[in-house]
Amino acid sequence: MIREILREEMPKKFNELLRNKKVIEMEDQEFCQLSLAFYELLLKLEPNNTQYISRIGETYHLMTQLTKAAEYYKRVIELEPPQKLSKKETKYVLRFAPVFYAIRNEPFELMDVIAIHHPTKPLIAYHVFWEDDYDFPDDFEPSDHEEVWVEYDPESERVTGLATWFHGFVHRTKDSVELANKNDGKPEILVEWGKHGSMLRGWEEAIDPITNISVKDVLIKHYNSLCHGGRQSTHPLKQSWPKRFEGTFEDYIDFYKMIDISELLHKKQMMIKSNYSSAVIQQYFLPYNFHPKYDWPF
Numbered sequence: 001m002i003r004e005i006l007r008e009e010m011p012k013k014f015n016e017l018l019r020n021k022k023v024i025e026m027e028d029q030e031f032c033q034l035s036l037a038f039y040e041l042l043l044k045l046e047p048n049n050t051q052y053i054s055r056i057g058e059t060y061h062l063m064t065q066l067t068k069a070a071e072y073y074k075r076v077i078e079l080e081p082p083q084k085l086s087k088k089e090t091k092y093v094l095r096f097a098p099v100f101y102a103i104r105n106e107p108f109e110l111m112d113v114i115a116i117h118h119p120t121k122p123l124i125a126y127h128v129f130w131e132d133d134y135d136f137p138d139d140f141e142p143s144d145h146e147e148v149w150v151e152y153d154p155e156s157e158r159v160t161g162l163a164t165w166f167h168g169f170v171h172r173t174k175d176s177v178e179l180a181n182k183n184d185g186k187p188e189i190l191v192e193w194g195k196h197g198s199m200l201r202g203w204e205e206a207i208d209p210i211t212n213i214s215v216k217d218v219l220i221k222h223y224n225s226l227c228h229g230g231r232q233s234t235h236p237l238k239q240s241w242p243k244r245f246e247g248t249f250e251d252y253i254d255f256y257k258m259i260d261i262s263e264l265l266h267k268k269q270m271m272i273k274s275n276y277s278s279a280v281i282q283q284y285f286l287p288y289n290f291h292p293k294y295d296w297p298f
Contacts, residue, residue, distance in 0.1 A: 082274035101255035134194030173202035
């Protein structure tokens with residue numbers, strides 16, 4: 001009977017859940033038990049499915065059970081080993097590396113950049129790691145993980161697709177691809193103060209297609225909170241940080257300070273080819289914990 005009920009009710013309930021605006025306010029951890037049950041069931045049907053194994057690893061990672069997460073990440077890598085980039089792919093990774101624009105008084109430094117090339121598509125994920133997130137001094141993640149994806153045409157060497165991960169959804173704009181090509185293939189990414197939400201030019205009109213919440217609404221909400229010290233304003237780890245955002249909303253969206261991530265990519269050479277970002281980042285590159293994020297949006 002349970003199987004029949006699930007077959008009838010689950011698709012409808014999942015769609016209702018995903019379209020509920022309250023979901024954007026919920027933390028990933030609130031969905032972990034559901035995720036584990038779902039993918040462990042699927043894994044019984046396909047024991048060597050690397051996607052399912054990766055998702056279970058990411059779920060344990062979100063639960064800060066890092067040793068358990070590593071078991072699944074290692075299994076992913078054993079089944080589907082990452083590959084070194086070819087000379088051409090390395091050239092494209094550096095050519096299309098975005099330029100970031102932050103606020104003048106951004107309190108955190110950019111620590112690391114990892115470029116992961118898709119194994120079969122002309123698609124690059126740039127994973128950037130800031131020192132921390134102003135709203136999360138208490139999450140045991142000494143970094144703030146953000147993502148930018150660049151799709152390109154290897155024949156014309158032009159950008160064909162561009163997206164970022166912005167506070168729970170994939171953010172795209174109409175003109176960002178054309179602008180990147182006008183800038184010799186260099187996408188421009190605008191970085192939110194302290195929280196590092198990554199935006200594209202034209203963000204003023206961008207809307208999450210699932211919740212219909214606009215990027216501007218999110219920024220206004222964050223601005224109003226950060227002006228009063230944000231989340232956990234009295235946390236001991238936060239005492240050496242700025243007490244609040246000082247300035248108007250116009251100051252909050254004055255993206256001025258340029259950061260070219262290609263310099264870090266040249267210096268540290270953290271580039272690889274894989275389907276599974278979290279597994280290779282944890283196993284190959286970073287000695288500190290991070291928040292796992294999306295693999296591919298295209």
